[in-house]
Amino acid sequence: MTENLFKDEVVANQFNDYNDVLEQVLGYNFVLSILKSTQAKKILDYGCGPGKVSLRLANQLSADILAVDESAKMIEIAKRERKHQQIDYKIVKKDNLDFISDNSVDGAIACYVFINNQSEQRILKIMREIYRTLRPNSHFIILDTNPNTTGVPFSTFQNGEPGKSYSYGEERVEKLNLDSQEKLILHDFNWPNRMYETNLKRAGFSEITVRYPKLEDFSAEQIQQIEQEYHYKSWLNEKTQAPFILYQAIKK
Numbered sequence: 001m002t003e004n005l006f007k008d009e010v011v012a013n014q015f016n017d018y019n020d021v022l023e024q025v026l027g028y029n030f031v032l033s034i035l036k037s038t039q040a041k042k043i044l045d046y047g048c049g050p051g052k053v054s055l056r057l058a059n060q061l062s063a064d065i066l067a068v069d070e071s072a073k074m075i076e077i078a079k080r081e082r083k084h085q086q087i088d089y090k091i092v093k094k095d096n097l098d099f100i101s102d103n104s105v106d107g108a109i110a111c112y113v114f115i116n117n118q119s120e121q122r123i124l125k126i127m128r129e130i131y132r133t134l135r136p137n138s139h140f141i142i143l144d145t146n147p148n149t150t151g152v153p154f155s156t157f158q159n160g161e162p163g164k165s166y167s168y169g170e171e172r173v174e175k176l177n178l179d180s181q182e183k184l185i186l187h188d189f190n191w192p193n194r195m196y197e198t199n200l201k202r203a204g205f206s207e208i209t210v211r212y213p214k215l216e217d218f219s220a221e222q223i224q225q226i227e228q229e230y231h232y233k234s235w236l237n238e239k240t241q242a243p244f245i246l247y248q249a250i251k252k
């Protein structure tokens with residue numbers, strides 16, 4: 001099993017510093033609105049990292065968040081920098097959620113977690129654990145980089161080399177642009193859509209849908225609002241190509 005890079009202190013700190021404006025605009029905002037519409041009151045954030053998503057959810061929803069990660073460094077940063085009375089941060093070991101009882105959470109998310117796992121068996125185990133903990137009629141939302149835009153330079157990151165075609169589960173180099181002009185170099189894995197769809201079904205999920213948000217889906221007024229809110233307008237290929245995939249699935 002490849003070691004999780006996010007357990008490294010330098011990587012954890014650099015990831016914490018990464019400006020995730022693109023993830024926010026074309027990813028987390030959709031996660032938030034799904035959870036809001038389902039009125040989830042207890043949410044599992046699997047692979048919470050430094051807690052940026054959990055904190056945004058806690059600030060905008062009246063829900064308790066159970067935020068778990070296998071990197072002790074990430075949990076340390078989250079507890080130090082993003083403490084919130086609605087969030088319980090925990091280290092998870094061997095993808096085992098046995099501290100959460102069956103049918104006890106009513107929404108779960110995994111943002112940029114599966115691309116960082118090399119083993120499909122491991123991904124299936126996590127999906128099964130998440131399925132077990134969800135109440136019937138609850139949603140599981142997955143955000144990951146879009147396997148169909150590998151090699152495309154986006155304004156804040158690039159996943160894989162341009163023009164290279166990656167095989168099922170093949171390792172890719174991902175480069176995140178840091179404000180310091182440095183790049184955070186990560187190694188993740190190329191999981192095509194069928195990996196998500198097959199394993200979500202194997203885990204028991206149904207009504208599986210996928211979305212590919214991109215900037216041109218927004219009106220000119222909405223883009224202007226986003227630019228003002230995030231003080232950002234250095235858009236690149238995310239105008240016309242989707243950097244992320246967003247899966248939504250239901251435990252019936």
Ligand SMILES: C[S@@+](CC[C@H](N)C(=O)[O-])C[C@H]1O[C@@H](n2cnc3c(N)ncnc32)[C@H](O)[C@@H]1O
Nearest residue numbers: 006047048049052069070071074111112113116
């Ligand atoms: C790219 S970071 C994303 C963090 C956060 N979800 C976000 O969107 O900001 C991926 C996180 O997933 C965690 N992770 C990856 N595989 C994991 C696993 N099998 N179990 C628990 N955490 C995992 C890593 O430790 C890391 O903190």
